[in-house]
Amino acid sequence: MSVVEPILNYEYPDEKGHFGPYGGIFVAETLMHALDELNRTYQRFKCDPDFLDRFDQDLKHYVGRPSPLYFAQRLTAHCKGARIFLKREDLNHTGAHKINNTVGQALLAQHLGKPRIIAETGAGQHGVASATVAARLGLECVVYMGSEDIIRQSSNVYRMKLLGAEVVPVTSGSKTLKDALNEALRDWVANVDSTFYIIGTVAGPHPYPEMVRDFNSVIGREARQQILEQAGRLPDVLVACVGGGSNAMGLFYPFITDESVLLHGVEAAGEGLDTGRHAAPLNAGKVGVLHGQRTYLMEDENGQIIQTHSVSAGLDYPGVGPEHAWLKDIGRAQYSAATDIEALEAFHLLTRLEGIIPALESSHALAHALKLAPTMAEDQIIIVNLSGRGDKDIHTVARIEGIDV
Amino acid sequence: MSRLEMKFSELRGLNKAALVTFITAGDPSPDITVPLMHALVDAGSDVIELGVPFSDPMADGPVIQAASERALAAGVTTTDVIELIRGFRENDKSTPIVLMGYLNPIEIMGYEDFASSIADAGADGIIVVDMPPEEGVELGGVLKAQGIDNVHLLAPTSTADRIRLVCDDASGFIYYVSLRGVTGAATLDLGEVRSRLAAIRVHTNLPLGVGFGIDSPAAAAEAAEFADAVIVGTALVRIVAENSDSPETLIRKASAFIESMSSAMDLAARNEAAAE
Numbered sequence: 001m002s003v004v005e006p007i008l009n010y011e012y013p014d015e016k017g018h019f020g021p022y023g024g025i026f027v028a029e030t031l032m033h034a035l036d037e038l039n040r041t042y043q044r045f046k047c048d049p050d051f052l053d054r055f056d057q058d059l060k061h062y063v064g065r066p067s068p069l070y071f072a073q074r075l076t077a078h079c080k081g082a083r084i085f086l087k088r089e090d091l092n093h094t095g096a097h098k099i100n101n102t103v104g105q106a107l108l109a110q111h112l113g114k115p116r117i118i119a120e121t122g123a124g125q126h127g128v129a130s131a132t133v134a135a136r137l138g139l140e141c142v143v144y145m146g147s148e149d150i151i152r153q154s155s156n157v158y159r160m161k162l163l164g165a166e167v168v169p170v171t172s173g174s175k176t177l178k179d180a181l182n183e184a185l186r187d188w189v190a191n192v193d194s195t196f197y198i199i200g201t202v203a204g205p206h207p208y209p210e211m212v213r214d215f216n217s218v219i220g221r222e223a224r225q226q227i228l229e230q231a232g233r234l235p236d237v238l239v240a241c242v243g244g245g246s247n248a249m250g251l252f253y254p255f256i257t258d259e260s261v262l263l264h265g266v267e268a269a270g271e272g273l274d275t276g277r278h279a280a281p282l283n284a285g286k287v288g289v290l291h292g293q294r295t296y297l298m299e300d301e302n303g304q305i306i307q308t309h310s311v312s313a314g315l316d317y318p319g320v321g322p323e324h325a326w327l328k329d330i331g332r333a334q335y336s337a338a339t340d341i342e343a344l345e346a347f348h349l350l351t352r353l354e355g356i357i358p359a360l361e362s363s364h365a366l367a368h369a370l371k372l373a374p375t376m377a378e379d380q381i382i383i384v385n386l387s388g389r390g391d392k393d394i395h396t397v398a399r400i401e402g403i404d405v
Numbered sequence: 406m407s408r409l410e411m412k413f414s415e416l417r418g419l420n421k422a423a424l425v426t427f428i429t430a431g432d433p434s435p436d437i438t439v440p441l442m443h444a445l446v447d448a449g450s451d452v453i454e455l456g457v458p459f460s461d462p463m464a465d466g467p468v469i470q471a472a473s474e475r476a477l478a479a480g481v482t483t484t485d486v487i488e489l490i491r492g493f494r495e496n497d498k499s500t501p502i503v504l505m506g507y508l509n510p511i512e513i514m515g516y517e518d519f520a521s522s523i524a525d526a527g528a529d530g531i532i533v534v535d536m537p538p539e540e541g542v543e544l545g546g547v548l549k550a551q552g553i554d555n556v557h558l559l560a561p562t563s564t565a566d567r568i569r570l571v572c573d574d575a576s577g578f579i580y581y582v583s584l585r586g587v588t589g590a591a592t593l594d595l596g597e598v599r600s601r602l603a604a605i606r607v608h609t610n611l612p613l614g615v616g617f618g619i620d621s622p623a624a625a626a627e628a629a630e631f632a633d634a635v636i637v638g639t640a641l642v643r644i645v646a647e648n649s650d651s652p653e654t655l656i657r658k659a660s661a662f663i664e665s666m667s668s669a670m671d672l673a674a675r676n677e678a679a680a681e
Contacts, residue, residue: 016539024540025537025539025540026508026535026536026537026540027463027464027535027537028463028464028534028535028558028560028582029537029557029558029559029560029563029567029571029582030464030558030560030562030582032537032560032562032563032567033560033562033563033564033567034562036564172467172470172471172474173460173461173470173474178461179461181463182461182462182463185463185464186463186464186466189464192562286513287512288509288512288513289507289508289509289512289535290461290509291461291463292535297509299509299513301513302482302483302484302510302513303459303483303509303510303511303512303513303514304458304459304460304477304509304510305460305461305509306460
């Protein structure tokens with residue numbers, strides 16, 4: 001375990017959206033005004049008691065918060081080491097942590113008087129969460145989704161349509177999440193007066209990384225209070241999967257000045273970090289600029305963004321939120337990676353031992369916890385963010401195992 | 406005096422707007438780019454805007470993104486683009502070349518390396534689409550040191566504060582994005598563009614170019630009445646896409662299209678001169 005430098009004051013991003021050298025605003029002039037307007041609105045509302053109260057009420061009565069912190073007794077016994085607790089974001093309305101952020105951004109959209117929201121989605125969870133809040137607030141909703149992902153996640157596509165959203169297939173580039181993000185940005189450029197763009201992760205130009213982190217930090221605030229109540233002490237390690245990194249930032253952020261708590265992010269190693277077929281920019285990428293931010297990227301030697309691979313569509317993104325890049329560089333968090341096979345093993349193990357079917361994304365975090373727990377003492381504590389439920393993934397898992405569902 | 410300054414000053418003397426033609430370097434293959442650039446100049450193009458292929462061109466529409474994808478599929482790298490510029494300069498010492506691209510391929514090369522390489526090859530300016538002045542202080546300094554003009558975009562949504570900021574940071578010319586959208590989107594309200602340009606002129610003496618949505622000789626002629634440069638991109642790239650299997654046809658049709666634009670602009674300039 002590495003020694004972490006004391007972080008007494010952690011005030012990021014700065015007012016221009018920088019986390020050290022990362023983050024910022026790297027967009028065409030056509031979007032600068034919209035981002036400026038969004039930032040001014042967010043900086044005002046994030047301290048507005050009425051707005052925060054409305055947000056809390058929605059989290060409680062619509063999302064179903066607080067989500068439980070569950071002691072996974074049989075999983076702990078299986079690992080013969082640290083006690084493993086699961087933060088049950090899978091029990092939220094729509095089945096993942098994504099709804100926390102969409103509820104917050106939809107409230108902002110309403111305050112700005114924008115009748116139309118757009119979103120990008122990979123696994124479909126953020127698209128479903130956006131379509132859900134749009135339905136509830138009576139807003140028009142358009143979701144951009146890579147045509148490859150539409151095939152992988154057909155049930156979520158149908159859910160979005162049921163909720164009244166228009167799902168637009170994106171056939172450019174690699175036809176996955178990054179291309180959906182490009183397409184959503186283009187829509188926003190063209191329709192900026194009427195449209196609010198709900199980005200689903202802690203990535204993109206300022207203020208999105210800060211705003212999405214803040215809306216998701218309810219995860220960590222609850223977990224901190226819950227573990228103090230249940231165990232009487234802070235955890236030793238937090239574990240969360242990292243694609244863009246919103247569930248991880250949401251869990252980590254309220255613990256960031258608790259020096260004794262180690263933060264472990266887990267990227268998708270796909271078929272293995274040495275195969276090149278993965279989605280692990282923090283482990284095996286380089287610093288560059290994409291989607292409005294400076295961060296670690298999966299890119300070739302000419303600066304072209306390369307295709308990522310993961311069994312989990314939600315982790316299949318060539319970048320990562322800029323705050324994770326900064327936490328890595330300053331050593332406050334450490335980032336490993338789990339392969340497709342390790343994630344699938346963890347998926348099955350949790351299902352059989354605890355009766356909880358985890359999302360394939362969250363299974364990456366579980367896979368890391370399974371390696372970590374046996375190396376720790378029995379009185380130590382790991383909290384794993386169970387960021388989503390696996391119902392959406394059963395077809396993928398069945399297909400891999402040659403079963404026709 | 407830079408090539409861009411010389412070109413704009415020469416055209417001002419003739420009371421003409423510059424015709425700027427955009428193609429993506431290496432689209433559909435690197436062999437065609439230099440002959441196509443010469444053909445465009447012969448057809449009346451005053452400035453060549455050369456797209457540097459990028460995998461994720463988020464400010465461009467589907468037509469120009471597809472051009473990037475074709476060039477990348479043909480294996481074109483930023484180094485290849487620089488060699489294409491050098492190749493063009495062997496036979497054309499005067500037509501300005503302005504690159505258009507995104508930051509990531511520049512960052513991976515390093516600002517110094519990139520700027521000195523393009524300057525050495527004979528480029529004159531660059532538009533880095535996703536680099537606003539706020540983030541661009543370092544790159545701006547490096548480009549200036551190499552004598553490369555830092556061409557910036559302004560948009561219909563740019564506020565007065567942003568117009569001032571962008572004008573102070575820009576050199577070469579200002580590229581006014583005449584549509585609320587990506588390249589090649591929707592239709593154009595030239596009346597609105599005319600009044601926006603007048604508002605921008607208060608803040609700068611730089612030439613003002615109009616791009617996004619100029620797809621016909623008539624639109625080019627109208628924009629030439631109040632802009633210093635008229636930029637044709639998507640409409641030209643579409644011709645490249647439709648004729649990518651035959652280099653001769655591609656060059657013939659692209660030339661004919663640019664000639665029609667250029668003649669319409671010349672005619673408009675003569676009519677205006679006669680009216681005065």
